[in-house]
Amino acid sequence: MRAKLRLLRRKFVPYAALAPMALIVLVGYLGTVLWSLKVSLSSSRTFPAHDFVGLTQYARLFGNERWLQSLENLALYGILFIAACLVIGFLLAVFIDQKVSGEGVLRTVFLYPYAMSFVATGLVWQWLLNPGNGIQQAVRLWGYADFQFDWIVDQDKAMYTIVIATVWQASGLVMAILLAGLRGIDEEIWKAARIDGIPTWRVYLSIVLPMLGPSVGTAFVLLFTAVVKLFDAVVAMTQGGPGIASEVPAKFIMDHLFGRANIALASAGSIMLLLTVIVLVAPLMYARSRVGSRKGSK
Amino acid sequence: MFKARRIIMAALASGYCLAAQAAGPRAEVVHWWTSGGESAAVRKLSEAYTAAGGVWVDTAIAGSEQARSVAINRIVGGNPPTAAQFNTTKQFLDIIEQGLLNNVDAVALKEGWDKFLPETILNVIRIKGHYYAAPVNIHMPTWIWYSRAAFKKAGIANEPKSMDELFAALDKLRAAGLIPLAHGGQSWQENIVFTAVLANQGGKDLYLKILRDRDPAAINSEAFKKVLLSFKRLQSYVDPGAPGRNWNDATALLITGKAGVQIMGDWAKGEFSQARQVPGKDFGCIAGFGANSPYIIQGDAFVFPKTNNAEAIKAQLLLASVITQPAIQVEFSNRKGSIPIRTDVDSGKMDLCAQEGLKIMKDKSRQIGNGETFLNPDQNGSLADILTAYWNRNVAVEKVQKDIAAALRN
Numbered sequence: 041m042r043a044k045l046r047l048l049r050r051k052f053v054p055y056a057a058l059a060p061m062a063l064i065v066l067v068g069y070l071g072t073v074l075w076s077l078k079v080s081l082s083s084s085r086t087f088p089a090h091d092f093v094g095l096t097q098y099a100r101l102f103g104n105e106r107w108l109q110s111l112e113n114l115a116l117y118g119i120l121f122i123a124a125c126l127v128i129g130f131l132l133a134v135f136i137d138q139k140v141s142g143e144g145v146l147r148t149v150f151l152y153p154y155a156m157s158f159v160a161t162g163l164v165w166q167w168l169l170n171p172g173n174g175i176q177q178a179v180r181l182w183g184y185a186d187f188q189f190d191w192i193v194d195q196d197k198a199m200y201t202i203v204i205a206t207v208w209q210a211s212g213l214v215m216a217i218l219l220a221g222l223r224g225i226d227e228e229i230w231k232a233a234r235i236d237g238i239p240t241w242r243v244y245l246s247i248v249l250p251m252l253g254p255s256v257g258t259a260f261v262l263l264f265t266a267v268v269k270l271f272d273a274v275v276a277m278t279q280g281g282p283g284i285a286s287e288v289p290a291k292f293i294m295d296h297l298f299g300r301a302n303i304a305l306a307s308a309g310s311i312m313l314l315l316t317v318i319v320l321v322a323p324l325m326y327a328r329s330r331v332g333s334r335k336g337s338k
Numbered sequence: 339m340f341k342a343r344r345i346i347m348a349a350l351a352s353g354y355c356l357a358a359q360a361a362g363p364r365a366e367v368v369h370w371w372t373s374g375g376e377s378a379a380v381r382k383l384s385e386a387y388t389a390a391g392g393v394w395v396d397t398a399i400a401g402s403e404q405a406r407s408v409a410i411n412r413i414v415g416g417n418p419p420t421a422a423q424f425n426t427t428k429q430f431l432d433i434i435e436q437g438l439l440n441n442v443d444a445v446a447l448k449e450g451w452d453k454f455l456p457e458t459i460l461n462v463i464r465i466k467g468h469y470y471a472a473p474v475n476i477h478m479p480t481w482i483w484y485s486r487a488a489f490k491k492a493g494i495a496n497e498p499k500s501m502d503e504l505f506a507a508l509d510k511l512r513a514a515g516l517i518p519l520a521h522g523g524q525s526w527q528e529n530i531v532f533t534a535v536l537a538n539q540g541g542k543d544l545y546l547k548i549l550r551d552r553d554p555a556a557i558n559s560e561a562f563k564k565v566l567l568s569f570k571r572l573q574s575y576v577d578p579g580a581p582g583r584n585w586n587d588a589t590a591l592l593i594t595g596k597a598g599v600q601i602m603g604d605w606a607k608g609e610f611s612q613a614r615q616v617p618g619k620d621f622g623c624i625a626g627f628g629a630n631s632p633y634i635i636q637g638d639a640f641v642f643p644k645t646n647n648a649e650a651i652k653a654q655l656l657l658a659s660v661i662t663q664p665a666i667q668v669e670f671s672n673r674k675g676s677i678p679i680r681t682d683v684d685s686g687k688m689d690l691c692a693q694e695g696l697k698i699m700k701d702k703s704r705q706i707g708n709g710e711t712f713l714n715p716d717q718n719g720s721l722a723d724i725l726t727a728y729w730n731r732n733v734a735v736e737k738v739q740k741d742i743a744a745a746l747r748n
Binding site: 085086087103104105106166170171172190192193195278279281282283284285295296298299300301302305 | 403406407429432436523525579582714716719720723729730731
């Protein structure tokens with residue numbers, strides 16, 4: 041009888057320890073998501089209204105040119121940002137892994153931008169990219185009178201400037217993660233590759249990269265969350281401009297929550313953002329669990 | 339020995355209590371007047387309130403949207419300030435409808451606000467017969483400023499008296515190598531340029547049909563199409579560095595004589611006076627084209643969050659009364675660049691442009707509210723989005739008309 045009680049208590053203790061966190065997740069995350077869903081189905085303005093208007097807000101959302109532009113911008117930004125960060129981070133990690141002297145200093149230098157806030161990064165890059173006072177003006181003063189680099193005020197190219205600023209900031213983090221992964225690779229692999237006479241770049245591409253799978257996965261998840269959250273860099277650099285060229289969903293939602301006093305439309309926008317993330321992440325997680333179960337059953 | 343000390347302590351204690359009671363009604367005021375000129379102006383209000391026996395606790399928050407969000411969050415959260423700044427627009431209509439504001443009927447009726455406040459302001463502060471805000475000033479957002487030095491360099495002898503003359507002057511400025519129209523590429527500034535064109539070219543009737551009545555027939559009309567085309571035409575006179583520029587940097591272009599014209603509110607006067615420029619000598623101000631051009635009214639007001647605390651209510655009523663007195667109105671407006679809410683003030687102490695504004699205000703038929711007095715923040719914001727997209731991109735004007743009709747429909 042006593043043994044049974046002890047067993048029960050041992051089983052119960054972990055759940056008790058997890059209970060506060062579980063409660064917070066339930067109420068704080070799920071509860072607020074459900075609340076946003078409720079508000080998005082109402083006609084709330086500054087304050088929540090307790091009526092039900094069906095999918096009117098969603099219809100309004102998808103008739104809104106600014107929202108559609110922000111989705112387009114987010115897709116473009118996501119692809120470019122994640123690809124550029126992974127490639128640049130990987131190259132930096134590989135070069136640092138070559139047992140260079142001063143490795144510690146280099147690692148700090150490359151990781152330093154990540155210590156800055158997005159706002160500070162955006163502001164400084166805005167100054168650099170300003171056609172009148174920044175890089176364009178500097179190169180012109182050096183003698184190249186018709187050098188053009190006014191992307192930040194160009195309707196079609198403003199988004200690329202945001203990619204530049206945020207890739208500069210986040211590559212260091214990717215480098216740090218991939219460097220840690222590279223350090224975990226067995227020395228024997230290199231010896232075997234040298235014996236087989238495989239060129240170094242081929243070793244990296246076909247052997248090392250697949251082994252870095254988990255590290256790349258981690259970096260990808262961090263970058264993906266940064267993409268969905270993109271707000272402060274846009275506000276600091278272009279305020280969504282010129283016009284609505286560099287609008288992003290997070291900024292659309294924030295503007296409508298406060299300035300436009302339309303929390304229903306903002307909630308509809310945030311539910312759509314959540315659905316987009318679920319749609320993109322769910323197949324990935326399903327595939328991962330399939331791979332995991334296959335490995336386990338072996 | 340001990341008795342004496344006890345008596346002294348008792349005397350001090352009672353003296354302190356008396357002093358604490360003598361300190362008048364405490365008013366915590368949330369506002370967004372943080373620039374140099376604005377701070378000087380709000381200091382006049384706090385000095386007047388202190389002289390009337392109150393205690394002013396200043397809570398300045400930079401950024402109008404942030405200040406309003408903080409005020410709303412505090413009102414909902416149960417820790418409201420005594421007064422909060424809003425614009426004289428529909429921004430606080432939702433809060434009134436939720437029953438979260440106190441009214442100041444006692445002051446409004448005693449001092450006869452109905453008699454001297456412009457109709458457009460009364461319409462936003464007087465809801466269902468109760469007065470929910472104390473207006474502080476009147477700003478006109480669509481003054482046309484010009485640099486006399488730039489005009490001289492371009493050979494423009496007289497100030498433009500119509501839209502066509504304005505375009506001619508802008509052409510001359512461009513030919514002289516100057517920036518014709520100094521503009522900051524932010525959507526609220528594009529909204530101001532649009533409002534100026536609508537008022538000056540469209541006229542008062544079209545203005546009211548579009549912004550007050552939201553009449554689809556008027557929005558799709560030829561006259562409004564011409565207004566939109568003029569608006570887009572002004573964009574061609576703007577320099578490439580305009581996107582994202584702040585309004586005061588654009589005014590700086592006029593001050594240094596690099597640009598000719600700016601369409602901006604009367605708060606720009608503060609920039610000119612900081613640079614020690616004098617109206618009529620260094621720069622000029624045009625309220626509108628024609629003798630009957632509409633004078634667009636927007637402004638700031640204090641709202642009074644709901645509270646049952648007797649001291650706080652006393653503070654609210656005292657504040658409402660103090661800031662609407664003629665003398666304080668002139669002091670405040672001189673530093674802020676606005677004009678007083680009442681025309682029965684001594685305008686001798688105000689500068690040329692303010693005096694002209696006050697003169698026009700006396701003609702009630704020319705008073706007209708800003709878009710935000712008719713549209714709620716959501717409608718106004720949607721309109722601003724469409725206008726800024728049209729300003730920056732090549733969109734067919736018919737599509738713009740359709741989009742505006744859709745945005746203003748609900």
